[in-house]
Amino acid sequence: MSDMDQRLKRALGEHTEGVRVVADLAERAIARDRSNKRRELGVAALAAGLVLAVAVPMGWGALRASSVRPLPVGPSQSTTAPTGSPSAPTNTPPSAPTPTAIPTLTADGSPAPVNLRFATGEPTGTTKVPYLIGDVIHDQSRTIRIQAEGRWGSLSRLSNDGWLVTDGDTLVSTVLDSTGLPLTEITGTTRVSASGLLIAASDVRGSLRAYDNLGAPVASLDVKTCGCSSGGSSGYEVAGVVNTTVYANRGDLEASVAWDVSTGKTRRLPFRLSVVDPATETAAVLTPGAKARTSCLELRDLLTLRTRWRLCGPLLPRTFSSNGLYLMATGYIDGLDDSQLNPDGTFRYGGLVVVRTSDGSLVLEGGGATGAGGSPVSYRMGDDSKLVVQVGSATGLRGLQRCTLEGVCEVVAPDSPRAVDIPEGEDPYTLSDN
């Protein structure tokens, strides 16, 4: 062993001597697992779930890729162009304006034009976005009590006035009828089409499965077709549904697949999907930035694979608005390079940043240094371009507010405590995914 080898061993040993676990790590890990499951259920499979490459045979023989049966086809999604003239990007201008150049912007921390101003007091507003608290679904003036046991972590509306709710602990989803009665169960991470006609799931083995709005299986795509086992990955991971096409990531690869469940045909895409927008058939895609621990956010067309724009900086995509005009992202990202933080080490952006999808410009921010009254925890924007935000306070309470793109908010539902008082604690409100 050389002198350098010995010095290295000693230096590494020395620098770990002062490292100690000072909390209940097992409890925190279990809570983190629950939190991750809810995130996978609710917004997007942001982090590639590394699953150990240990094969577990499953009895799914009854469902094969060839067993496709006709699927009810719903109304096609319309794509609406943004109204008004797009405002100039707040950051650096796009790159060279050649026909093939990708417009590239930098999220350098310049303030967005609007900051959310959260409200206080009693509920005064309403929202069209359904939400769940406890075992009660709130759909505008209607309330539906779920007549099944579970720690519900996601909510989606189905086309027949039914609902899909998912237990955040078990990843088992329950199809409910319009009165909240359970009809059937689906295992795995699920996504529901915007129309509510099609449910897609990636099961624990990594196969894709499609179900109709009553939870009846209509097609499946076996994990063997994934071609992603060499990376120690789990197989397909559903990312979104556009009409009858299911989009899924392929294990840990920087690659995905488009699977048309009505024809059984598949098409491979050379990038990993963060969030899929059914309104415009585009996806937010994260790519590595110029330096380690930096990233760029790209809007990719899922049919042409064209990159519409690239926004480089510390933003993580979470959800599109129902009409596809806006992309919601968070600036709270762990593990960033120092160059992506403010000089004092704080995040450049808050927990909610609204990006206009027509040009990649930032239009609104919430929860940043200049934000007031709370921190955005989860959010959805309906087709009326109104935000519904679950707002967290430093005390751990969560309330629901509705906000305009001008930054004006009103309280929709009162503050409620989280289930567990640790950072990964469960949020009381679950907003509908579609």
Next chain:
Amino acid sequence: MDDAERRADFTAYVRAREQALARLAYLLTGDRDAAEDVLQNALAKVYRHWERVRAAELPDAYVRRIMVNESNSRWRGLLRRHESPSSHVLEVIDPPGVVGLDPTASIDLWRHVQGLPTQQRAAVVLRYYEDLTEAQTAEVLGCSVGTVKSHTSRAISALRTRMSEATA
């Protein structure tokens, strides 16, 4: 195994191994917050697949692999919750210094290790701190033994150069 048994079994494993895993996380990341994140995310994934992990002949090897992958893929980013900034999992106290090693040189060496490319740093940590063989390191990193040799020799060469530059 029901849920309570699964939880108890996992908790017992974590309690037995947590200090060693925490130290590995810290060496892989060089930063307390990042180490906490890697550690918790890795163990969360272990918990989700606990039946398979505990059935493995060498569960530690799987856990190490997940931690290294977590550390390498962190650019994708994971949401951080800020409501309890004081609620840390790890405590990190500055080292007292090593007998036979100039404190300044030790700090420099540590800094240079942190400056290594991710895979080289992981190879060095696994070989020199965890005392894994080249084959075991290759398994954890998901690469060939040749690649481990290459990562390690390049890392040592770079460290030698940087240390000699520092003392020149």
